[in-house]
Amino acid sequence: MSITSDLLRGHTDTIILKQLLKSDSYGYEINKSIQERTRGRYELKEATLYSAFRRLEETGLISSYWGDETTGARRRYYTITGSGKKMYAKNLDDWNEAKEIIDELIKEEGK
Amino acid sequence: MNERIRAHIEGLFENAPKSNKFTELKEELLSNCNCKYDDLVAGGTPPDDAYKQVIAGIGDVSELISQLQTGQSADAELIEKGRVRSALLVSVSVGLFILSPAVYMFISYLLHRDEFAILAMFGCIAAGVGLLIYNSMTKVRYQKTDDTMIEEFREWKVQNEQSKNFRGLISSVLWPLILITYFLISFFSGAWHITWVLFIVGVLIEGIIGIIFELRKGKDK
Numbered sequence: 001m002s003i004t005s006d007l008l009r010g011h012t013d014t015i016i017l018k019q020l021l022k023s024d025s026y027g028y029e030i031n032k033s034i035q036e037r038t039r040g041r042y043e044l045k046e047a048t049l050y051s052a053f054r055r056l057e058e059t060g061l062i063s064s065y066w067g068d069e070t071t072g073a074r075r076r077y078y079t080i081t082g083s084g085k086k087m088y089a090k091n092l093d094d095w096n097e098a099k100e101i102i103d104e105l106i107k108e109e110g111k
Numbered sequence: 112m113n114e115r116i117r118a119h120i121e122g123l124f125e126n127a128p129k130s131n132k133f134t135e136l137k138e139e140l141l142s143n144c145n146c147k148y149d150d151l152v153a154g155g156t157p158p159d160d161a162y163k164q165v166i167a168g169i170g171d172v173s174e175l176i177s178q179l180q181t182g183q184s185a186d187a188e189l190i191e192k193g194r195v196r197s198a199l200l201v202s203v204s205v206g207l208f209i210l211s212p213a214v215y216m217f218i219s220y221l222l223h224r225d226e227f228a229i230l231a232m233f234g235c236i237a238a239g240v241g242l243l244i245y246n247s248m249t250k251v252r253y254q255k256t257d258d259t260m261i262e263e264f265r266e267w268k269v270q271n272e273q274s275k276n277f278r279g280l281i282s283s284v285l286w287p288l289i290l291i292t293y294f295l296i297s298f299f300s301g302a303w304h305i306t307w308v309l310f311i312v313g314v315l316i317e318g319i320i321g322i323i324f325e326l327r328k329g330k331d332k
Contacts, residue, residue, distance in 0.1 A: 028150075031143075032147075043168065045168060046143065046168055047172050047174065048170055050136060050139065051174075054179065074138065074142060075139075075142050076139045076142075
């Protein structure tokens with residue numbers, strides 16, 4: 001399990017970029033849809049999520065704005081930028097390549 | 112809004128610097144945690160369990176805070192650089208003010224043409240004023256783009272409120288005094304053609320006072 005979460009952690013940025021590809025979103029919504037897609041097997045810690053947001057924003061892959069909710073607390077929305085989309089595509093290619101290589105190397109022969 | 116969650120998050124940020132960056136982070140965390148809590152309760156989770164689940168999901172905030180703070184120390188370096196640069200600009204422009212009468216005298220002595228001399232002198236003054244304006248404008252830009260700079264500025268403002276008042280007082284006394292001296296000397300000596308130099312002296316004095324305050328501020332730091 002710890003290997004799984006280490007592996008997943010390395011792809012936090014790509015996971016977030018993918019969530020923003022569909023539409024702008026905020027922290028809880030992103031985490032919730034990650035949880036739903038993995039049927040509850042994976043969930044980011046809030047701290048991990050925000051440190052990723054800050055990192056992505058600093059490198060210009062996403063940008064943020066405050067929503068104008070009329071009820072309750074304000075939400076900070078994130079939106080993916082053009083270079084964010086490019087980065088997502090590149091990361092996806094990289095991952096597919098890595099997955100192939102790892103499969104070749106660690107799968108039992110003849111299976 | 113759940114008060115227990117708020118209290119817990121306030122506690123997490125107790126030792127964080129009170130800058131925009133952290134206030135926004137706190138607000139974001141609060142709103143997302145409340146969202147999650149409401150969702151869980153609406154889905155049938157008992158409030159106590161929902162609270163525990165939300166708190167467990169936050170993770171290590173202190174690491175996030177220190178990560179954001181290291182970014183801040185880089186900003187502090189930038190601020191320091193800006194301060195040195197602005198001190199340099201101010202000294203150069205004051206130097207130009209001081210030199211301008213000398214330029215006038217030198218050229219009028221050398222060429223015996225007063226109009227060139229005056230032109231050169233005003234050129235010096237204009238360059239000095241230009242530098243001062245450029246300095247203050249670029250300073251404003253720093254404050255707008257960088258929230259830590261704003262924090263720094265606020266702190267500085269509070270600390271220096273007293274000395275600033277004092278400085279304002281000096282210049283509000285200085286100018287009427289110069290004006291009176293100007294008329295007195297001019298009427299008694301009749302040397303109207305040269306007494307206006309007093310105003311340049313006034314600019315000079317103000318500049319020097321500014322530098323003294325700036326230096327003192329640097330020492331206090």
